[in-house]
Amino acid sequence: MGGQRAQLVDERDSQSSAASRRPAVADGPPPELVFKRRLRPAQVVRELWGARELVRALAERDLRARYKQAVLGFAWAVLTPLALCAIFTLVFHRAVKIDTGSVAYPLFAYVGLIVWQFFSNTMNQGALSLANNLSLLNKVYCPREVFPLATMLVASVDMVIGVGVLGLLFLIFWTAPAATFLWVLPLLAIQFAFTYGVALILSVAVVYLRDVRHLLPIITQMGVFATPVAYPLAQIPQRLQEIYVGFNPLGAVIEGYRGALLYGDAPDGTLTSIAAVSSLVFLVGGYLLFKKLETGIADVA
Template identity: 85%
Template sequence: MGGQRAQLADQPETRPAAGPEGPPPELVFRRRLRPAQVARELWGARELVRALAERDLRARYKQAVLGFAWAVMTPLALCAIFTLVFHRAVKIDTGGVPYTLFAYVGLIVWQFFSNTMNQGALSLSNNLSLLNKVYCPREVFPLATMLVATVDMLIGTAVLGLLFLVFWTAPALTFLWVLPLLGIQFAFTYGVALVLSVAVVYLRDVRHLLPIITQMGVFATPVAYPLAQIPQRLQEVYVAVNPLGAVIEGYRRALLYGDAPDPALTAIAAVSSVVFLVGGYLFFKKLETGIADVA
């Protein structure tokens, strides 16, 4: 008996075989995003972007009696409400500028952002049949919605020109500051649209949050009031989280007051918008490969 125990003790201990450690490193798929390649793909898909935007514009205004006039009906209606409520009741200080002009400049920016956000969030889920059949960069779908919102913004800008005539006011010569502010506005808006578009595919509850975000956002953004209403110590943090605050304030200073935008707040908004754009794009590309499986 003792000899058998000794023999068992001398035998090597048997262990279960280890499971597979995974495929060899050279077979693991690693996706690398090269900015030059991304730019070429987007440029190659420019006709698709134009076709998608044209389709959306036709579908939106095809059977509407007022047609493209609806692009300015919402900002004008909100401008009238803000004039009656904020200007008459709260007495917003606009620095001598007619409140209608003051509010309408902010509403143009907000309407562009909200339209892109709401339509861009649904751009993938509404085009699943197309993106599963045709190869193209998936980011062109939210980009097309931003192009549609740009057309609406251009129409709204034409109405702004009429408002300048109504109030016998001319844009200040500092209007050229609008160009860099547009870049900040587009970068931030597109980054948000990219995140929301892929988030709606994976989590359908997001689409129900969009109306709430839109309603709260118009009051959380200095559309009906100046940025100066936010405490000075919080303004830098605020524009880092919401670059539209600095954009709207910059437009007002450049178009209505003849001043250059605040350099510190504009720089913070520019950096923040780039972070939103790059982060949103990386988030989009990270989840892009599973869109067909989830949908």
């Protein structure tokens, strides 16, 4: 018995010494096999351009679905801002006495409402663009960011219709756009960059955190009053305007549109620059967050 015990002890010792001589097992794959995703701007642009027909098809589908069997059709694109414009005229212009100078208040408010409707439509529809297209996401290979982009294209169609109504308001109030209207182009770029960045963030947030979709109506209702749509940006204390525009570039965009179209003034250089930088941060940051989380969309959903 003593000999057998000694033999077992020797075998255990030899096994432990052999195990100690084995190479340590790595906790993960070798560094050269780890997947690293690199985003190249040129490649991103090529992929989006290659998916332009898909973006067009998605936007056309959403437009048809929105106005299908609607008696007034595309007229709904302008009825909402016109109704809000009428309410703002009664409340802010008549009761609060918002001073708009020589410009008719309906014109003043409607310019802001066009921008806000574009943003709110893109935000609300873009936030649900991934969640509403999960079956398509799992069947078709495409850049996932085309779905929020398609919703922004739909909102752009509504904005173009709204601009047409703005032209009618110019005729009604015997007013012509100021000669500085070309400032609208850089302001439009800031508006699009900020809006798309927010749509990218919200679209992926809704997939991972479903409570976000319940916050959207609250954001929309509060945002129209937190943004200088019915009142000028000057109502915000001057010392806070730069901080405000940094968080909400639409304030500088709307104020710039009004100055360029209604008052003949160039946009404020400082506020517009802050809005441009902030919009770029929202766009780049939103895109990076979107690409980081998009690989798990199918699993989470």
